[in-house]
Amino acid sequence: MNNPATISFTLQGRERSARWSSANDVPPPPRIVTVDDALGADEAYRLAAAGTGMLFTGDYHNARQLLGAIARRIPDGSKAKPKRNAAVPTTAERFYKYRQARTQRARVLAMLLVPVEPGPLVALRRAPDVSKAWLNAFGPVAEPTVVSLQELLGAIGAQQWRATGLHVPALGAKIHPHYGTFAPVRGEYLDLVARAELPGTSRAFDIGTGTGVLAAILAQRGVGQVIGTDSQSRAVDCANATLEELGLSGGARAIVQDMFPAGRADVVVCNPPWLPGTPQTLLDYAVYDPKSAMLRAFLKGLPAHLSEGGQGWLVISDLAERLGLRTREQLLGWIEEAGLVVCGRDDTVPSHGRAADPTDPFHAERSAEVTSLWKLEAR
Incomplete structure (x- = not known):
């Protein structure tokens, strides 16, 4: 793991800590709240857009669905109407705006987090076996760890590429x-x-x-x-x-x-x-x-x-x-x-x-x- 930061959060009324994992060297969110299956997509998007990390504690498949729902709520910028009398942007300016939108999208999606325990295993109900994908991407897990679900899914996809x-x-x-x-x-x-x-x-x-x-x-x-x-x-x-x-x-x-x-x-x-x-x-x-x-x-x-x-x-x-x-x-x-x-x-x-x-x-x-x-x- 490239980033050895430790994060803190409250779970069931108790202060907890965990290692932050990001192969992309993304820093952890400054604020983290614990959430579960009851969290609605609109509220999740509001929290993510504000830079609040959400540590999911419910069902793995529900977490994946929530991530998709957040993604559908992120504006892509392609439908924004130009201001009246504004100069037509150059191709380079359009590309820079496109890149900015993609970067913002990645930041928002990175706010949904999941816990990983030594094994390694994802500590959520109905979570799949991700041990091989995790070890090939991030290395061994010796203590409670938190990772963005988006990055975990990237590691799972990469493992499928590697196997096939x-x-x-x-x-x-x-x-x-x-x-x-x-x-x-x-x-x-x-x-x-x-x-x-x-x-x-x-x-x-x-x-x-x-x-x-x-x-x-x-x-x-x-x-x-x-x-x-x-x-x-x-x-x-x-x-x-x-x-x-x-x-x-x-x-x-x-x-x-x-x-x-x-x-x-x-x-x-x-x-x-x-x-x-x-x-x-x-x-x-x-x-x-x-x-x-x-x-x-x-x-x-x-x-x-x-x-x-x-x-x-x-x-x-x-x-x-x-x-x-x-x-x-x-x-x-x-x-x-x-x-x-x-x-x-x-x-x-x-x-x-x-x-x-x-x-x-x-x-x-x-x-x-x-x-x-x-x-x-x-x-």
């Missing part, structure tokens, strides 16, 4: 993403790496390896030594498990490292988060890159880690450009400032459901999105 696995056509095999590690559900960017001509097969680096899927593709293509790096230990554990399950761990491994490992490589691939923005959850770190920091760090450090004739492969979408969050000129400027030249580019279009969903508030931008593998060489 995700088939990756570019690998011809399944991988099993761990909790907090982004599942590569968008296969088009994997195909770009799988078909790009390799400048050499001695050594490759995969920066920000995540599940290890790109490292696995490079190893499967015959690169003799592949090193994946990630700043998150849970991602490194997942990547090494992926490589071992695929029988590739003899020549490929992942290590805990922020950006580049020591040495140089024929291929240095990076699929950074595609959108500038502040991550709010573990999974957000695979989507949002504050001020494009990882992208810029990759470009700046790349020349010092390329072998003679080696290439950097930047795998990135132009969605940030279409949303007005970054320009193509900025990207090309960062490439030039790093002492790099573009020696090739391979483009593809997305095949995921959101690109074809006309109800998505950013359907126009998503449907026009292009994902590219930029081949970069040192000048």
